[in-house]
Amino acid sequence: MRITIIGLGLIGGSAALAWKQAHAEGRFPGGSLSITAVDTNPATLSLALERGIADRVTPSIVEGVLDADLVLLAVPVLAMGAVMKEVDRAAPVDAVITDAGSVRGSVITAVRLNARPERIRHYVPLHPIAGAEKAGLEFATPTLYRGATGVVTPLPESDLEDAAVVVDLWRAAGLTVVEMTPEExxxxxxxxxxxxxxxxxxxxxxxxxxxxxxxxxxxxxxxxxxxxxxxxxxxxxxxxxxxxxxxxxxxxxxxxxxxxxxxxxxxxxxxxxxxxxxxxxxxxxxxxxxxxxxxxxxxxxxxxxxxx
The missing domain is CATH 1.10.3660.10 (6-phosphogluconate dehydrogenase C-terminal like domain)
Incomplete structure (x- = not known):
């Protein structure tokens, strides 16, 4: 599976490390694993390569998602719409899209406004309830999600197989996943x-x-x-x-x-x-x-x- 993570802070970096660890231990649900990291900070991209967090890095969203099977948006909630616009422009039409935002309603609205309808059926929002006082890739850890809860809020048009892929990935990272509506x-x-x-x-x-x-x-x-x-x-x-x-x-x-x-x-x-x-x-x-x-x-x- 080719995963692109856009925004390599604590959340995105920890997801990459958790999936790398799951793959090494034979628990990764997607077979092979290749992670591309997209971030605007050159130091973050360098650190991602040094620590083996990503296999490939780029500051370009378009370049980063061209061959992605799954894209994780791990950017600030107010940036989701603009990032989704770039993803929609370049990602494969059947790429699964998910995000790790702390808010559902406004993020889902922003994604809808910036993606084609056929893209939305492959969009599965899931909020991992985890964090730490110190943010940034340098504090990323493969155990951040272990024992934590994740809330999946699938849309009416979300593809059920895509939803299962997203849930299985986060379970491999350590989350217990529950389902809610965005409003709940x-x-x-x-x-x-x-x-x-x-x-x-x-x-x-x-x-x-x-x-x-x-x-x-x-x-x-x-x-x-x-x-x-x-x-x-x-x-x-x-x-x-x-x-x-x-x-x-x-x-x-x-x-x-x-x-x-x-x-x-x-x-x-x-x-x-x-x-x-x-x-x-x-x-x-x-x-x-x-x-x-x-x-x-x-x-x-x-x-x-x-x-x-």
Whole structure:
């Protein structure tokens, strides 16, 4: 199988390494494997060759996809449309197209607007839920996806065989794949990933804006560090995600504001039994899901902190 990965950051690079490892171990579902990397950064392309992440590299999307069996778009979500336009111009008509974007609705719309209808039937979106605080190819690892979840959101016209190819590839990388509609995906990940990042950004801003910020940050314990860890994520990437999933994020922020206002009311009234019961209920809910949540490997965000 000839795979072209466009955008060789943490996500694209880790996918390449995972598939190379799966191939070496006889777990790769596509027989032979050749990976072409497309990136605009010459240093990234050089590193890809040095580390054996790719067999061939090029800064040209058109050149990179000419003979591809499968193309993975691993670029920022706001760049998907422009990249897809180039892919549609040059890739074989039956090449399978997938992307690793953190948002579904706006990305799918952008892809539809920039590809011919016959191309869309070979397009299978799948979001790998994995990342790390540090982005870039130098931090790529073949184990990034091991034990993580991937969400496939096939379109009504998506070819079933192509969907199976994409799912099997990501399973070989280590993902457990579940299916959702694009709308479900964006609502759910606004709640469990995007809004938590907004909260971490706001909490960090509150802390550094305080007159006592230097002393407070020096004295910060595990609670503050754990809660704000994801605030160190790539700012450009999160600006893109915020714009791409703006409606669902705004809805999630509103619901969080309502929950915080309720808790604020209990504290303002010094309703000891009220906030004690509130803490007990939320603690019990968190303990209940502990067993169902996948473990987060050291250095991982457990979400999108290092995604492209």
């Amino acid at each position: 995906h964006d609502r759910i990940y606004a709640m469990v990933s995007h809004v938590p990042h907004m909260i971490a950004f706001a909490l960090m801003d509150m802390a550094v804006s305080s007159p006592e910020s230097r002393t407070a940050l020096a004295a910060a314990g595990g609670g503050f560090r754990d809660t704000t860890r994801i605030a160190a994520a790539d700012a450009r990437m999160w600006a893109d995600i915020t714009r791409a999933n703006r409606t669902a994020i705004l809805d999630g922020i509103s619901r969080f504001e309502a929950a915080l206002t309720h808790l604020k009311g209990l504290v303002a009234a010094d309703d000891y039994e009220g906030y004690r019961t509130y803490f007990e209920r939320t603690a019990a809910a968190r303990r209940e899901i502990n067993s169902s949540l996948p473990p987060v490997q050291a250095g991982k965000s457990g979400g999108d902190a290092g995604k492209v």
